[in-house]
Amino acid sequence: MQEVRLATKVEAILYLKGQPLSLAEIAEYAHCDLSQVQEAIIELMSDYAHRDSALEVVETPKGYSLQLRTCFEHLMTHLVPAELGTGALRTLAAIALKTPILQTDLINLRGSSAYQQVQELVELGFVRKRRQSEGRSYWLEVTDKFHQYFEIDQLSQLQD
The missing domain is CATH 1.10.10.10 (Winged helix-like DNA-binding domain superfamily/Winged helix DNA-binding domain)
Structure with missing residues (x-):
């Protein structure tokens, strides 16, 4: 190496x-x-x-x-929602790319600060939490507001 x-x-x-x-x-x-x-x-x-x-x-x-x-910096106002910090945006990107993702898996990926970021993203309407049928974690997935706000029709566009 x-x-x-x-x-x-x-x-x-x-x-x-x-x-x-x-x-x-x-x-x-x-x-x-x-x-x-x-x-x-x-x-x-x-x-x-x-x-x-x-x-x-x-x-x-x-x-x-x-x-x-x-x-x-002028690009920031057009490309990044003002109410989201860099950490929250990275957490949102992880959720969007792996949707649905278990909150425990997200925390392993992003660290414990993601708990607060998920709460913020839920309050802003970009992420939905669903209780796991078996287990104590939540499923996290992006919402229609996410797709509308970021003008993304399909997540497959992000991975091309």
Whole structure:
């Protein structure tokens, strides 16, 4: 197996966490020391600065973050419903692609924060919960509102 550059590993960590992380947090996830993480962050910031990318690595008061460049924020208002955060959108996407999915399977896939996200998605009318006939979990599936809101006729379009 090919050795992965630390900067690439840091990029994956920032993407997967989806929130600003301190150097110490990144070092813990990457299993390396702070000076290595600092070098990797500088390398990553330089990589993004020199390529034509919609993303950038920035330092925020809470830490380092992989985010959409500000010049593309206008797309957010047209493509992403304002009332849904990134985590809820990822949870909704998982439900849409695997519908119906057991809530326990979704939690294994997305983590415990998905409980709150599912509740939010149910309240917004994008997801329906049905009690399992045998067992304690719920079946989760997208609703007609999901299809109308995202203008998707069939989920097979998502998988093409």
